[in-house]
Amino acid sequence: MAKDMTLWWGSGSPPCWRVLIALEEKNLQGYNQKLLSFEKGEHKSKEVMDVNPRGQLPAFKFGDIVINESYGACFFLESKFKSQGTKLIPDCAGSDNNCALIALIMQRVFEGNTLHQKMADVFMYNRRVPENERHESAFKRLKETLTTELQMWEGHLKKTPGGFLAGENFSMADVIVFPSVALLLRMGLSEDKYPKLAEYYKKLQGRPSVKATWPPTWKETPGQELLKDI
Amino acid sequence: MAKDMTLWWGSGSPPCWRVLIALEEKNLQGYNQKLLSFEKGEHKSKEVMDVNPRGQLPAFKFGDIVINESYGACFFLESKFKSQGTKLIPDCAGSDNNCALIALIMQRVFEGNTLHQKMADVFMYNRRVPENERHESAFKRLKETLTTELQMWEGHLKKTPGGFLAGENFSMADVIVFPSVALLLRMGLSEDKYPKLAEYYKKLQGRPSVKATWPPTWKETPGQELLKDI
Numbered sequence: 428m429a430k431d432m433t434l435w436w437g438s439g440s441p442p443c444w445r446v447l448i449a450l451e452e453k454n455l456q457g458y459n460q461k462l463l464s465f466e467k468g469e470h471k472s473k474e475v476m477d478v479n480p481r482g483q484l485p486a487f488k489f490g491d492i493v494i495n496e497s498y499g500a501c502f503f504l505e506s507k508f509k510s511q512g513t514k515l516i517p518d519c520a521g522s523d524n525n526c527a528l529i530a531l532i533m534q535r536v537f538e539g540n541t542l543h544q545k546m547a548d549v550f551m552y553n554r555r556v557p558e559n560e561r562h563e564s565a566f567k568r569l570k571e572t573l574t575t576e577l578q579m580w581e582g583h584l585k586k587t588p589g590g591f592l593a594g595e596n597f598s599m600a601d602v603i604v605f606p607s608v609a610l611l612l613r614m615g616l617s618e619d620k621y622p623k624l625a626e627y628y629k630k631l632q633g634r635p636s637v638k639a640t641w642p643p644t645w646k647e648t649p650g651q652e653l654l655k656d657i
Numbered sequence: 658m659a660k661d662m663t664l665w666w667g668s669g670s671p672p673c674w675r676v677l678i679a680l681e682e683k684n685l686q687g688y689n690q691k692l693l694s695f696e697k698g699e700h701k702s703k704e705v706m707d708v709n710p711r712g713q714l715p716a717f718k719f720g721d722i723v724i725n726e727s728y729g730a731c732f733f734l735e736s737k738f739k740s741q742g743t744k745l746i747p748d749c750a751g752s753d754n755n756c757a758l759i760a761l762i763m764q765r766v767f768e769g770n771t772l773h774q775k776m777a778d779v780f781m782y783n784r785r786v787p788e789n790e791r792h793e794s795a796f797k798r799l800k801e802t803l804t805t806e807l808q809m810w811e812g813h814l815k816k817t818p819g820g821f822l823a824g825e826n827f828s829m830a831d832v833i834v835f836p837s838v839a840l841l842l843r844m845g846l847s848e849d850k851y852p853k854l855a856e857y858y859k860k861l862q863g864r865p866s867v868k869a870t871w872p873p874t875w876k877e878t879p880g881q882e883l884l885k886d887i
Contacts, residue, residue: 480809492760499763506749506759519736529736530722533729540770562790579710 432458435475435486437465439613439642441543441606442497443485448602449501451636454512462643498536501602513636515599532593535583535600542580543607545573550614550653574657577611577621584623590630597634605631613645615655662688665705665716667695669843669872671773671836672727673715678832679731681866684742692873728766731832743866745829762823765813765830772810773837775803780844780883804887807841807851814853820860827864835861843875845885 432455436443450458463469463484471482479486479495487493487500489507494500505515516532517525548569553561589595592604608628612618618625631637662685666673680688693699693714701712709716709725717723717730719737724730735745746762747755778799783791819825822834838858842848848855861867 489760492757494760494764496764496767499760499767503749503756503760503763506746507756509749516736519733519739526733526737527722530719530724530729530733533733534724534726537726537729544774557794560792560795564787565790 429455429457430459431490433488434458434460435463435470435478435484436460437463437470437484438644439610440465440484441610442483444606444609444640444642445497445603446485446487446500446504447640448605448636449504449515451639452513452515452597452602453504453508455504455508498540498603501599505599513597515597515602528593528598531587532598532600535592536603538579538583539600539604539607542576542604545569545576546607546611549573549657570657573654577616577624577657580608581621581623584627590627592627601631605637611654613650615650615652616657617655620657659685659687660689661720663718664688664690665693665700665708665714666690667693667700667714668874669840670695670714671840672713674836674839674870674872675727675833676715676717676730676734677870678835678866679734679745681869682743682745682827682832683734683738685734685738728770728833731829735829743827745827745832758823758828761817762828762830765822766833768809768813769830769834769837772806772834775799775806776837776841779803779887800887803884807846807854807887810838811851811853814857820857822857831861835867841884843880845880845882846887847885850887 429450432450434443434446434450436447450456461474463472463475465484469475470484475484475486476482478488478493481495483495485497485500486495489503494503501515517528519526519529549566552566552569583592587594591597592600605627608624609631612625612628616624659680662680664673664676664680666677680686691704693702693705695714699705700714705714705716706712708718708723711725713725715727715730716725719733724733731745747758749756749759779796782796782799813822817824821827822830835857838854839861842855842858846854
């Protein structure tokens with residue numbers, strides 16, 4: 428089954444990493460994969476554009492089916508391989524406990540989009556905004572917004588014992604959000620200021636699906652300090 | 658069952674509207690609802706903050722379960738009431754046709770987030786960016802980015818016959834994306850330049866779930882022209 432799948436991905440990109448982790452958790456090793464370089468612009472190559480006209484990674488094919496949105500690919504894999512590998516979203520019908528758990532997973536999964544966006548806003552400011560339009564005040568505001576967001580996630584982790592984002596078991600919330608947390612730490616987030624996020628990061632580092640998909644470029648180069656004052 | 662639910666919402670907000678439509682489609686009429694005013698800052702009231710610490714609408718409770726993220730609430734309702742009302746996401750296991758359909762629905766659902774973000778970037782520029790940080794060039798770039806995005810959706814609708822976003826049947830893709838399309842038209846999007854989006858908008862206007870949840874403030878005030886040149 429996995430042989431029918433092809434993933435085009437880039438190292439260190441949280442959207443790509445989500446799909447890589449989901450494939451591992453669903454025991455779909457053996458899929459075709461092409462590791463491309465953002466720096467070389469390979470995400471804009473004809474090969475990628477033919478699959479994903481947005482020219483973004485991940486791009487993902489399963490037989491004739493194309494599903495490039497990372498959230499979509501993860502939800503699709505869970506739906507298609509429901510009873511294979513890790514159950515990332517429990518079934519709801521009939522059990523009220525599971526309903527509360529699904530709600531929490533969904534809440535964290537989609538809050539994860541806000542976390543990712545606020546992180547990307549800080550990372551991309553100097554890269555995307557032309558120099559003559561940049562303002563120190565705007566950059567400072569983006570960093571403050573990210574700080575508020577991170578404090579919210581510290582609170583989430585304090586309120587949810589068990590070490591995973593939705594409690595005692597690894598779930599879709601971790602598939603989606605862990606790569607963003609890892610990137611935050613990689614970019615210099617202070618472990619002293621965000622002890623719960625740091626603890627979460629360390630706990631999941633040892634998980635086989637995470638180890639097997641660790642960004643290859645991160646193994647070769649040191650972390651950065653962009654977020655050390657956040 | 659619906660009596661256990663409470664939705665706090667604001668008129669014309671696509672995230673709120675998604676949940677309103679999902680509740681109708683799943684035959685959950687009769688829930689408690691509180692229509693609040695963004696203008697009066699009621700989304701920052703203690704009542705809302707107690708349910709949604711982000712101070713955003715929608716806020717949604719179902720018994721003791723809180724699920725405020727609009728995508729999350731819609732997915733949760735579909736999961737909990739799978740066989741009640743409209744089936745918004747088909748089951749995948751066993752049928753390859755359904756798998757292709759789920760993938761298409763997921764792809765459009767999550768691309769819908771990009772559409773919404775690019776629309777919001779244009780709407781919010783003058784409201785959110787302090788005057789001394791504004792640049793005509795930045796605003797123009799946001800409008801161009803939205804134009805490119807809209808052309809992509811015109812293409813989606815051309816390629817998917819059947820009149821709905823994922824083909825012949827109303828699905829989660831329509832629940833999520835229709836409110837953004839309606840807001841675009843309300844803000845002056847040209848029906849001549851975007852004929853497929855306009856056709857889609859008109860088709861869904863007559864759907865009972867959409868009619869029943871049409872933003873009350875839109876009935877009282879005329880549309881705007883912000884997007885007429887997009």
